[in-house]
Amino acid sequence: MRYGGLFQTLRGSVVKWLWPEVCPFCGKVSSQGICAGCRRKIDDLKVREPRCMQCGKPVQDTRREYCYDCMHMEHRYDRGYGLWLHKEPVSTSIYQFKYHNQRDYGVCYAKELIRCYGNIIKSWTPDLMIPIPLHKKRRRQRGYNQAAVICQELGRMLGIPVDEKSLYRKFYTDPQKTLSHKERRKNLKHAFALKKGFRVVPTVLLIDDIYTTGNTIDAAASVLKKKGVEKVYFLTISIGQGY
Numbered sequence: 001m002r003y004g005g006l007f008q009t010l011r012g013s014v015v016k017w018l019w020p021e022v023c024p025f026c027g028k029v030s031s032q033g034i035c036a037g038c039r040r041k042i043d044d045l046k047v048r049e050p051r052c053m054q055c056g057k058p059v060q061d062t063r064r065e066y067c068y069d070c071m072h073m074e075h076r077y078d079r080g081y082g083l084w085l086h087k088e089p090v091s092t093s094i095y096q097f098k099y100h101n102q103r104d105y106g107v108c109y110a111k112e113l114i115r116c117y118g119n120i121i122k123s124w125t126p127d128l129m130i131p132i133p134l135h136k137k138r139r140r141q142r143g144y145n146q147a148a149v150i151c152q153e154l155g156r157m158l159g160i161p162v163d164e165k166s167l168y169r170k171f172y173t174d175p176q177k178t179l180s181h182k183e184r185r186k187n188l189k190h191a192f193a194l195k196k197g198f199r200v201v202p203t204v205l206l207i208d209d210i211y212t213t214g215n216t217i218d219a220a221a222s223v224l225k226k227k228g229v230e231k232v233y234f235l236t237i238s239i240g241q242g243y
């Protein structure tokens with residue numbers, strides 16, 4: 001065990017030397033992950049109160065409990081939060097993370113999620129964390145699922161089990177094909193399914209990179225609740241602005 005630990009540490013330092021940690025917002029080498037300059041910039045994008053009691057989007061009116069979207073639609077999930085507003089430099093950082101193999105950013109995002117929502121995650125007492133899956137064809141094309149990268153990091157840091165196999169996407173949609181809002185919604189509604197071996201737990205925490213309308217999280221929550229999961233929460237890296 002001792003040698004194993006030493007090997008891990010050595011390997012860790014070699015990896016750090018070969019691939020030093022970079023700031024996920026400006027790409028410069030930074031030992032603390034997010035560099036001081038970018039931290040100042042993104043601090044303004046951190047979602048703060050007043051926020052929607054369901055999706056966590058910021059709301060302008062302090063007297064309002066829910067954002068416009070949540071007032072007009074019934075969600076299948078219970079509650080959730082996004083870390084930053086989906087604006088520059090957050091949007092570009094997520095784009096790089098997703099499409100340009102910047103998987104390391106996932107470590108930074110996970111650390112930041114724990115810094116801000118560690119206590120909330122604890123209060124939710126999730127039995128399991130599940131990343132929103134990509135269709136297996138899409139995953140093969142891209143090489144990895146960005147949500148799973150964040151989820152695995154969170155699971156490792158928090159000691160919560162992660163299941164990235166049971167929930168899967170049933171349909172493949174060609175990224176070249178443009179769908180109307182209505183078509184996308186319809187496609188999403190039955191997008192997910194659970195594999196037969198899935199063992200039902202009381203509480204699941206879903207992880208994704210971006211929250212926009214909530215349709216994706218709802219579709220996943222719906223499948224889980226149908227199977228008997230009682231509570232479904234979510235956390236994302238970025239979130240749209242609420243009204």
Ligand SMILES: [Zn+2]
Nearest residue numbers: 023026035038
């Ligand atoms: Zn930076």
Ligand SMILES: [Zn+2]
Nearest residue numbers: 052055067070
């Ligand atoms: Zn809301």
